[in-house]
Amino acid sequence: MNNTVIDAHNLTRIYDENTIPVYALNSVHLHITKGEFTAIKGPSGSGKTTLLNMLGGLDEPTEGYVNINGTNITQLKGNKLIDFRLNNIGFVFQSYNLIPVLTAQENIEFIMLLQKRPKAEREQRVTELLKEVGLIEKAGKRPGELSGGQQQRVAVARALAPKPQFILADEPTANLDSVSAGNLLDIMAKLNREEKMTFIFSTHDQRVIDRARRVITLEDGKIVSDTTPAPLVHTNS
Amino acid sequence: MIAKLTWRNLWRNRRRTLITMSSVTFAVFLAILMQSFQKGIFDNLVNNVVSFYYGYIQVHKQGYWNEQVLDNSFFYDDSLVMKLSGNPDIKGITPRIETFLLASVGNTTKGCMLVGTDPVKENLLTGLEAKIVEGKYFTNNEQAVLIAEGLAGKLKLSVDDTIILFGQGYHGAMAAAKYPVRGIVHFGSPALNDGLLYLPLTQAQFFLSAENMLTSLAVGIHEPEKMPAIQQQLLSVMGKSYEVMNWKELMPDIANHIKADGSSFYIFTGILYLIIAFGIFGTILMMTAERQYEFGMLIAIGMKKISLGKMLLFETLLITLLGVILGLLISLPFVFYFDKTPLRITGKMAEAYERFGFEALFPAAVNSSIFITQSLIVLVIAFLIGLYPLWHVSTINPVLAMKK
Numbered sequence: 241m242n243n244t245v246i247d248a249h250n251l252t253r254i255y256d257e258n259t260i261p262v263y264a265l266n267s268v269h270l271h272i273t274k275g276e277f278t279a280i281k282g283p284s285g286s287g288k289t290t291l292l293n294m295l296g297g298l299d300e301p302t303e304g305y306v307n308i309n310g311t312n313i314t315q316l317k318g319n320k321l322i323d324f325r326l327n328n329i330g331f332v333f334q335s336y337n338l339i340p341v342l343t344a345q346e347n348i349e350f351i352m353l354l355q356k357r358p359k360a361e362r363e364q365r366v367t368e369l370l371k372e373v374g375l376i377e378k379a380g381k382r383p384g385e386l387s388g389g390q391q392q393r394v395a396v397a398r399a400l401a402p403k404p405q406f407i408l409a410d411e412p413t414a415n416l417d418s419v420s421a422g423n424l425l426d427i428m429a430k431l432n433r434e435e436k437m438t439f440i441f442s443t444h445d446q447r448v449i450d451r452a453r454r455v456i457t458l459e460d461g462k463i464v465s466d467t468t469p470a471p472l473v474h475t476n477s
Numbered sequence: 478m479i480a481k482l483t484w485r486n487l488w489r490n491r492r493r494t495l496i497t498m499s500s501v502t503f504a505v506f507l508a509i510l511m512q513s514f515q516k517g518i519f520d521n522l523v524n525n526v527v528s529f530y531y532g533y534i535q536v537h538k539q540g541y542w543n544e545q546v547l548d549n550s551f552f553y554d555d556s557l558v559m560k561l562s563g564n565p566d567i568k569g570i571t572p573r574i575e576t577f578l579l580a581s582v583g584n585t586t587k588g589c590m591l592v593g594t595d596p597v598k599e600n601l602l603t604g605l606e607a608k609i610v611e612g613k614y615f616t617n618n619e620q621a622v623l624i625a626e627g628l629a630g631k632l633k634l635s636v637d638d639t640i641i642l643f644g645q646g647y648h649g650a651m652a653a654a655k656y657p658v659r660g661i662v663h664f665g666s667p668a669l670n671d672g673l674l675y676l677p678l679t680q681a682q683f684f685l686s687a688e689n690m691l692t693s694l695a696v697g698i699h700e701p702e703k704m705p706a707i708q709q710q711l712l713s714v715m716g717k718s719y720e721v722m723n724w725k726e727l728m729p730d731i732a733n734h735i736k737a738d739g740s741s742f743y744i745f746t747g748i749l750y751l752i753i754a755f756g757i758f759g760t761i762l763m764m765t766a767e768r769q770y771e772f773g774m775l776i777a778i779g780m781k782k783i784s785l786g787k788m789l790l791f792e793t794l795l796i797t798l799l800g801v802i803l804g805l806l807i808s809l810p811f812v813f814y815f816d817k818t819p820l821r822i823t824g825k826m827a828e829a830y831e832r833f834g835f836e837a838l839f840p841a842a843v844n845s846s847i848f849i850t851q852s853l854i855v856l857v858i859a860f861l862i863g864l865y866p867l868w869h870v871s872t873i874n875p876v877l878a879m880k881k
């Protein structure tokens with residue numbers, strides 16, 4: 241049985257092709273299977289963000305392709321690509337994830353509205369998700385009234401709402417204190433464990449790296465180490 | 478929810494939104510007020526022009542307007558009446574015979590313009606009876622004159638005195654007679670006030686040896702907008718031996734004055750709208766720049782560019798719409814007030830108006846089409862400007878937009 245969620249082949253991204261070419265990514269091959277909890281680490285400028293943008297269909301590779309569950313997203317354009325992202329990929333960015341004029345609850349609901357989900361389903365799922373990230377009592381608060389860590393938890397809930405194939409998080413804890421960072425990681429790990437949600441996150445933070453089950457290290461746009469994935473919890477039993 | 482989002486986005490920068498909105502409000506208010514005055518003054522002017530003497534349209538014998546002599550008169554009979562009576566847009570037709578002659582009292586003699594007219598029809602067209610300041614109005618069969626105030630003063634005439642008229646009648650016939658003065662009429666225009674003398678039509682025709690002859694038919698109409706069509710219709714009915722002229726052709730000076738006023742109004746509102754357009758555009762430009770990151774984020778998580786663009790277009794339209802509604806509401810009482818209480822101007826302008834014989838009143842017209850067009854113009858401008866973020870969003874690359 242094929243559990244591959246992402247198959248990235250020969251990913252190369254060159255900036256400033258015409259002057260001095262910068263290889264932000266250099267022939268990266270990567271397989272992500274369902275249920276992974278994977279960290280991408282590496283020094284600043286090593287290509288973490290570039291790689292995540294490729295996997296999320298936000299940026300086009302100069303060479304190579306990304307295949308997600310059998311769809312070559314490198315060939316998708318315009319609205320098709322946007323729709324694909326909406327329905328298949330959850331995003332958590334470093335900060336300012338949320339629409340400032342919508343409440344936590346509305347921010348989560350908004351993405352399901354984009355999916356044209358019926359109202360009853362949306363409302364039920366919003367409540368469910370807010371409970372999962374422990375923010376049910378903050379449902380009516382706007383991002384400005386939430387702490388950085390709470391905002392990131394709402395962002396995770398929103399990423400989860402459309403039931404994506406996987407969630408990409410580019411340095412989700414970079415702006416958080418260690419307690420909030422630990423909290424966020426707890427929630428992500430719980431979702432990974434209980435809902436088999438696949439997470440791929442980039443980070444500088446060793447404590448975050450320690451929580452990952454697979455760690456990919458980038459340097460100068462190349463994968464220099466990739467720890468063997470630990471056996472998946474759900475395949476044991 | 479999109480509506481909620483649009484509404485809240487509007488108030489993210491409360492001050493900027495309020496400034497933009499109030500500039501729209503101000504523009505709409507000013508444009509409506511100006512156009513209402515423009516139309517009010519225009520209508521008033523035209524109404525004055527046509528009702529002070531000429532009527533909207535006049536019919537003469539071909540060539541009369543260039544050479545205004547009795548010999549250029551035409552025969553008025555039932556067939557002519559039939560031809561003209563068919564058009565329901567015509568309010569009334571006043572038959573007149575007009576000529577210059579001398580009027581004298583004692584040793585004083587003055588030149589004047591004799592107008593032979595149908596008292597009832599004349600009154601319908603020009604409200605002559607209301608201009609009586611002394612004495613009474615005359616009737617069809619009376620052998621008596623109405624005399625303009627200025628002329629009466631020069632001749633030192635008062636009501637019931639006798640005036641002697643003499644001059645040339647039709648085809649060089651001698652014309653001389655004396656008449657009692659039945660009433661004295663006041664005209665705003667000095668030219669008319671110093672020169673007009675009225676006789677009932679049949680009496681004038683008899684006096685001038687011009688039975689059934691007329692120099693002009695003054696035509697009153699119900700709706701000024703229909704004037705060109707009526708003129709056209711009269712031209713074809715009357716044929717080549719008559720000339721059919723509208724008030725603009727009869728009084729080109731006044732027509733030009735009104736036209737010039739109109740174009741300066743359009744230039745002014747054009748500039749006004751241009752300023753507003755730049756104001757709204759500036760707001761939109763700042764708004765799109767500030768929210769760049771957010772737009773990138775929304776597109777990244779899966780919002781279609783067209784949906785995002787539409788949302789921004791609605792934001793622009795909503796700001797403008799609120800401004801327009803406010804502008805409408807504020808302008809309403811002003812327009813109604815100035816309709817009821819026209820501005821009364823003084824100075825040179827007033828003199829100019831009075832020379833034409835008009836009261837220098839500037840009323841505002843209450844006309845729903847003005848409110849509608851001005852609002853629509855502003856909304857269309859806003860719509861066009863709202864297309865900018867639509868275009869802008871279509872060019873956004875989420876990765877670049879989210880780079881700090």
Ligand SMILES: Nc1ncnc2c1ncn2[C@@H]1O[C@H](COP(=O)(O)OP(=O)(O)OP(=O)(O)O)[C@@H](O)[C@H]1O
Binds near residue numbers: 255264285
């Ligand atoms: N838009 C761009 N134009 C030119 N070069 C770019 C652009 N974006 C990234 N790069 C370059 O690509 C390389 C990889 O950048 P990337 O942002 O992926 O690194 P990163 O590992 O995410 O770094 P950080 O830890 O600082 O976030 C860097 O050398 C960077 O300078």
Ligand SMILES: [Mg+2]
Binds near residue numbers: 288289290410
């Ligand atoms: Mg980065």
